[in-house]
Amino acid sequence: MITFILNNKTIKTPENSGMTLLDFVRYQQRLTGTKIGCREGDCGACTVLVGTLNTKGILEYQSITSCISPLGNAHGKHIVTVEGTNLNDKLTTAQEAMKSNYATQCGFCTPGFVVALTGFALSNSENNYSTALDAISGNICRCTGYKSIEKAAHQVVEKLENKNTNSINWLIENEFIPQYFETIPQRLKAIEIKDLNQPKGKYISGGTDLYVQQADNLTNNSVHLIAEKDYLKGITIENDICTIGTNTTVSDLWNHSELNNYFPNLKKHLKLVSSEQIRNMASLGGNFVNASPIGDMTIFFLALNSDITITDKDEKERTIALKNFYQDYKTYDLKDGELLKNISFKLPNKSTFFNFEKVCKRTHLDIASVNSAIHILVENEMISEAHIAIGGVAAIPKYLHETSKFLTGKSLTSETILEANDILQNEIAPISDVRGTSDYKRLLARQLFFAHFTEVFPKQFTLKDFIQHA
Template sequence: MIDFILNNQIIKTSAGAGITLLDFIRDFQQLKGTKIGCREGDCGACTVLVGELVDNSVAYQSITCCISPLGNANGKHIVTVEGINLPKELNTVQKAMVDNFATQCGFCTPGFVVSMTGFALENKINTTCNDAISGNICRCTGYKSIEKAGFEIEEKLQQRDNNHQIDWLIKEGFIPNYFETIAERLKQLKTQHSEIESSNRVKVANGTDLYVRHADKLADENVELLADKKELKGILFSEGVCTLGANTTVTEIANSTELQALFLKLKKFMKLISSEPIRNMGTLGGNFVNASPIGDMSIFFLALNSTLTIQKEDGTERHIPFQEFHQKYKVFDLQEDEILKSLSFKVLDANESFNFEKVSKRTHLDIASVNSAGRLSVKNNIVTDAHFAVGGAAEIPKYLHKTSEFLVGKALNAETVKKAEAVLQSEISPISDVRGASEYKRLLARQLFYAHFIELFPSEIELNKLIGQ
């Protein structure tokens, strides 16, 4: 049995945990405001909000429910566009969209309205309404009118009472009255997870990859949902080591103040990865097991020289270097009775620097053509340790063993970097595909490798020497 609150209604259903939340909303509940678009999490027409109890209040995030399993709604508050309607008038977000002529055919409008309402509920610092709608695509209106609606919402939210946020949002017409009861109702909700025979199940975290490819198949499967396993969550710093649970999402990484202190450009790096709804869902473990040669988080953490902890069903664990995990295309070191438990890496010291670079056809909300990351330790202008990785240039996310080894002990200058890049070219084997010809990907790999040094050591690396002018 799956128990949750859908808008203002308690849902108790025996529907399959593997069907998509979108299909349950539209077909089982007949709430047609949530639209079917791409069914890949890209267009945002199916955006809903997910509210979860955190310290006696409800924290909301936007997700694309076309690639989310129904079972992950268990114990949560799911909000569709119908759930933010006021009884007799437009809510504040809807009115801003109308007043700024921000809707035309209207197909995408519910998704935009839900995302903007989520922005009002999330109460994030240093974010904009445009960030909140980064996963929503409009096919006909044009974005300027939508942006104007967003600016109007931001201006209204500047007067928000953060101590009584829900009450203030209700008073100002952002959300209906029933939102003030949700925290208590979630506390009273009885949730349980059914046990599934180990020989007949499919492991699913948040589904951002699996449900793109296998949503119809998974609707009929017994799924083992990993998203609520608390032991797979969390970010912990201890004795100079950072450990992240395999269920940690990209958003949780981006919002970690400790990680932000460690990587000063972390927010910038994470914005290059997908869109806000997908970052809210996508997990480290899912990205690693997806085994895409251009997996952004795989490249990021390969360059940090990370270690994986793998757990068997009996609780025993083993540890392997992340660089040994991916073996060949879509093949990795994980048995059927195992799951990824966590990833850990040594915290950077004062002599170390890190950088992440990505090139895609669009700057945001796109898959990389080539991505790269590097961790470098330099003392007295000598490289003492180096770890580099590149995606889109081999059949797996590629840790650059030879390139990294070559740099150690060398003086940090343009000549060393150019020689190391030649070693890099010997390690990669890109193929031509829809994201670019192999020659183009080799060029990108070179440029991103150079970019690490130009970004991290602008005074030591003379640009004109590096590019041969």
């Protein structure tokens, strides 16, 4: 029996775990403020909040797109729709901000924006304008125009300036959320949450790839939910090795302070990966086994020369290099009953440089035409180690074996980089599709390869150094 709190109501339902949370909210509970838009997690009209008790018993809220989230993942949590944010006789702070800045027209997208801004207020993120815009980055408006919505976000930020550490009570007193929110932690603790024990069906963690591809099939059949499996969670750093459980989300990486110290541009890179709602849901393991040739996080971790640990039903484990995992289009080294358990890589030091680049039709919230990452170790102007990955130019997420090998042991000069580009062009085999012609993708591959060096070594190289000779 799936058990959770929906707004101020405790829910116990025998519905199939694979049913989408959106359909349950709208059709079973008749909470139609949560809208159906794209059903692919792109428009944000279906945004809801998910409150989860952490290991310290503190309730943490995140926004997600309910159209691609399995109902079973709500088990033991607090789900908040726009109706659940309402006050009895007045508008909430987020609602008032949308109204007073004329940030709504047809109103279809408005509930999603209100929920996302409420989630921003509930979060532990920095209370600044940039972070507020990140919070609504996954919400699309087709008729109002974004400036008025941005002004509404700015008004919310101003109201949050005096937010204190006891945030739930403060948010209630300042009319961000209704009174019942203060009862939720104890009510969740009082619910006897048992494992759903559904070991049959397709493995699903966040569901952000699978529900876009096969929602109807998953809704009507058994699924094996693994998002709450503790042995697939966590980020540990020990002896200069970082090990990340495959249930880890992009937001978990974003919020990990120690990783941000090792990768100063981590948030800049991760901002190129979808919207905040999707970053809150999507698991690394799901990204790897979706095996998309343009999977952002796959390319990211290929360049880190990562290893993946695979476990089976009998808890037998094996470890292989991620660069050896992919065999052909959507084909990889994973047997029936096996799961990706974790991914590990050597952390960078002062001589190591990492960069991630991505080109798509929109700057953010889009699938890459071509993406690329580099991890390079330079000592005394010599490249002692190089790992380069690139997506969108082959049938698999491509680790550039020959290009990486060529760079290793070479001096860091424009001539070396130009020669390496020739090898790169021979290693890739892009095809023409909706994201660009093969010639265009070759050009992007070249430009992103050069961009790595101009970004990482800005005092040494400019794009002009390469283009005039390429």
